[in-house]
Amino acid sequence: MSTLEPPLALLAELTHRCPLQCPYCSNPLELDRASGELDTANWIRVLAEAAAIGILQVHFSGGEPTARKDLPAIVRAAAESGLYSNLITSGVLLDERSLATLVEAGLDHAQLSFQDVEPANADRIGGFKGGHRRKLEVARLIKAAGLPLTLNFVVHRQNLERLPQMIALGLDFGAQRIEIAHVQYYGWGLVNRDALLPSRVQLDAATEEVETARLRLKGRLVIDYVVPDYYAARPKACMGGWARRFINITPAGLALPCHAAQSLPGFDFPSVRTHSLADIWQSSPAFLRFRGTEWMAEPCRSCERREIDWGGCRCQAFALTGDAARTDPACALSPDHGVMEAAVAARGGEPPPFRYRRIGAVETA
Amino acid sequence: MNAGLNAAVAPALAPGVKLRFDKVREGWVLLAPERLFVIDEQALDILKLVDGARTLKVIIDDLAERFDAPRDLIETDVVAMLRDLADRGAITL
Numbered sequence A: 001m002s003t004l005e006p007p008l009a010l011l012a013e014l015t016h017r018c019p020l021q022c023p024y025c026s027n028p029l030e031l032d033r034a035s036g037e038l039d040t041a042n043w044i045r046v047l048a049e050a051a052a053i054g055i056l057q058v059h060f061s062g063g064e065p066t067a068r069k070d071l072p073a074i075v076r077a078a079a080e081s082g083l084y085s086n087l088i089t090s091g092v093l094l095d096e097r098s099l100a101t102l103v104e105a106g107l108d109h110a111q112l113s114f115q116d117v118e119p120a121n122a123d124r125i126g127g128f129k130g131g132h133r134r135k136l137e138v139a140r141l142i143k144a145a146g147l148p149l150t151l152n153f154v155v156h157r158q159n160l161e162r163l164p165q166m167i168a169l170g171l172d173f174g175a176q177r178i179e180i181a182h183v184q185y186y187g188w189g190l191v192n193r194d195a196l197l198p199s200r201v202q203l204d205a206a207t208e209e210v211e212t213a214r215l216r217l218k219g220r221l222v223i224d225y226v227v228p229d230y231y232a233a234r235p236k237a238c239m240g241g242w243a244r245r246f247i248n249i250t251p252a253g254l255a256l257p258c259h260a261a262q263s264l265p266g267f268d269f270p271s272v273r274t275h276s277l278a279d280i281w282q283s284s285p286a287f288l289r290f291r292g293t294e295w296m297a298e299p300c301r302s303c304e305r306r307e308i309d310w311g312g313c314r315c316q317a318f319a320l321t322g323d324a325a326r327t328d329p330a331c332a333l334s335p336d337h338g339v340m341e342a343a344v345a346a347r348g349g350e351p352p353p354f355r356y357r358r359i360g361a362v363e364t365a
Numbered sequence B: 001m002n003a004g005l006n007a008a009v010a011p012a013l014a015p016g017v018k019l020r021f022d023k024v025r026e027g028w029v030l031l032a033p034e035r036l037f038v039i040d041e042q043a044l045d046i047l048k049l050v051d052g053a054r055t056l057k058v059i060i061d062d063l064a065e066r067f068d069a070p071r072d073l074i075e076t077d078v079v080a081m082l083r084d085l086a087d088r089g090a091i092t093l
């Protein structure tokens, strides 16, 4: 661990504006305002810096990245810097013309998110009427524009039983890859945990369904599958380890080691307006704070998995234990692991109403 | 043909997959959505011939001649690598 590897990917959150209001949105509870967004020239400079320090891929996300009028110019800058570009979108603002412009600008791939396959439920979850129909149309347009497409389904207790139809939809659209991602319980997802967390029985059925489909569709469709931590015995290697692979840039231009890091207290995240990406990666205290294994206490410190999962997620450790430097409670070796079982026990027979992602909808005590 | 692969198929990079030289790490990579494959020299020799036009047979013949190696040895390596990348969605067969 003596030499620092360069980062692999940039997560560029271009804006927090979004017409949808998904109750599991990975954005922070306090959303950045449009007036404070990083401008085009700054994004273009940041992309060139990213390529120069060894970043290979850029994921344009948000919010809804297509809400930015200058997206084609930003995509073009990525292509000119030699970055592989991926658009992570809800699709509802795209049409044939804007897609053609993005393809022409050099976009490499689009990932289109779905809330469900059942239209009324999809629109209810996303909080956007007519959204699902629009997405089906946009998936068709993306294929017609010749852009490689990944369908992304975020799954939870209120749509999980339609997993087979989700996989079938991916096949219908000729997607090469689909992503079945269980909600991760940070930020808005944590606020809505009781409304979203599946039961163990639901989760096991889903995992089995994915495994069977993978065998059946081998060589035809890649299925990426992300499980929730709440029934796990070991945590995920969150972001591949703190400040090891990714740099996330917020709409306002703060550089974070992970998109949820602003939930952690006591940090002063560097701004790309005043710091170069190279400096941020090499020496910003925020990036150094949990990089590697030095910061670890027991049980991680002497654990043989410490360079496999890097002690799990710092944001989850903070959200569930109040201390960002503790072992992720998703780990069965964590003294706090009981909070996971308690959450499962608390989810109740009927899901409570959603608290939608809206500005000012939740007190952020 | 080895492991049931037809010699007449013309392997191609899957849509959205790009072969690129990484200047900072000084090596070749296959870039795909949400994934990245580091390519060693042997794999690079194969992938440079993967263009959706050359058939498996042509690729194997070319490599066997260039490296002056037994054809079935080359065939085993090529088929194993292409299969693996196809299963991971980076190549279409």
Ligand code: SF4
Binding pocket: A018, A019, A020, A021, A022, A024, A025, A026, A027, A062, A063, A064, A090, A113, A357
């Ligand atoms: S998760 Fe939903 S609300 Fe959040 S950015 Fe994506 S589409 Fe918008």
Ligand code: SF4
Binding pocket: A234, A235, A299, A300, A301, A303, A304, A305, A306, A307, A309, A310, A311, A312, A327, A328, A331, A332, A333, A334
């Ligand atoms: S103790 Fe720490 S390093 Fe070991 S498995 Fe658990 S989280 Fe990972």
